[in-house]
Amino acid sequence: MSANASAVKISVTDLTKRFGDLTVLDNIAFKIKTGELVAIVGPTGCGKTTFLNTLSKLMPPTSGHVLIDGEEADPRKHNISYVFQEPTCLPWRTVRENVAYGMEIKGVPRGERMERTDRIMDIAGLSSCADLYPNQVSASMVQRIAVSRAFAVEPDLLLMDEPYGQLDVKLRYYLEDELVNLWQKLKSTVLFVTHNIEEAVYIAERILVLSDKPTKVKAEITVDIPRPRNFLDPKFMEIRHHVTELIRWWW
Ligand SMILES: Nc1ncnc2c1ncn2[C@@H]1O[C@H](COP(=O)(O)OP(=O)(O)O)[C@@H](O)[C@H]1O
Ligand SMILES: [Mg+2]
Known part of the structure; x- marks a missing residue:
């Protein structure tokens, strides 16, 4: 296993999930590098939780592959952590x-x-x-x-499903800082799901914007803003605006 920061840690190919006639995930593909913090944004109901459930193998995909360090993800072999929306x-x-x-x-x-x-x-x-x-x-x-x-x-992969969605705004800012701090110190590979665009721009190195169902990755945006980030930084506002427009014209 390589600790090389530019190495591909997670590789998802052709991931599809159907519930009967409803196609929720449609041929999703992307890669995550070792130690990267990637956010996934998309409105409620587009399939974010389904996506994490298939990545973690809590739920079998209809088709497709999730590779960790080049091998098919296997909960017996790989360490996949999951923080649910409702704290446990x-x-x-x-x-x-x-x-x-x-x-x-x-x-x-x-x-x-x-x-x-x-x-x-x-x-x-x-x-x-x-x-x-x-x-x-x-x-x-x-x-x-x-x-x-x-x-x-x-x-190997830390999945987080809108962990701060239920909290008030001040606490959320505080916990987002804490998350970034933990991630920087422990160098984990994190996939963070949120419907909050500002939160995604604040914490992530890269943002995957999902489309409407059947869901695909509609855009990938690199967030090259130094940390600690400032909500009023023009670059911050520009990226937030860009992601907002992608979601506003959502299909
Ligand atoms: N076990 C299931 N059986 C049937 N439909 C489901 C199941 N789980 C989720 N869905 C449907 O899949 C879609 C995506 O749900 P979900 O992944 O919870 O979205 P999100 O987390 O983005 O709000 C919804 O339309 C939901 O009704
Ligand atoms: Mg959800």
Whole structure:
């Protein structure tokens, strides 16, 4: 496996998903490089969750391939992490035990598990509530735990399905910064789904814009804006406008 940043990590070809007569995903193809943070935007109902479900192999595609490091994606072989829209935590485990949970499942040895848990809780600002239980922390905190747990397994691919969609705008800005920080420090390969164009431009290195059903990748936009990004930067506004126009004339 190559750690080369320009290496192709994920390669999706001809991915099609039908539910009976309804074609949701239609011959989708794209590549993601190692350590890249790619956003997928498209309106509600276009098939974003279906797309992540087929990539993660939670749901079989009707046809097509998902390759990780050149091999067909296989949950027994590859580490695919998934952060769902509704945050999930085990209520009988503390915050710290929840962050470590994915690593336990993957069989990461105890010493390394402890070390990684401490590091990630520190980056994500969770250290002060390590010994609390999920019902003692806020909804946004629960989502931060889910995100931290997903990064902690050092996944081959981290899938995120509108993780901040339900949160108020101020919290969302804060968590987007935290996500970028985790991604920069841990160098994971991330595919982030959102219907929020501003969020996509703020976090991603590249944006895939989906079309209406049957869904294809309508455009790919590179976001070459230095970080930390500023919403009022003319370049930021230009890219946001461009993506907005693509979605406005959506078909
Ligand atoms: N299990 C299923 N059976 C039948 N239709 C489904 C199923 N899952 C999703 N769909 C349909 O596929 C389309 C895309 O849904 P979804 O992937 O949830 O969209 P998004 O996440 O972009 O809002 C919708 O029209 C939805 O009704
Ligand atoms: Mg969805």
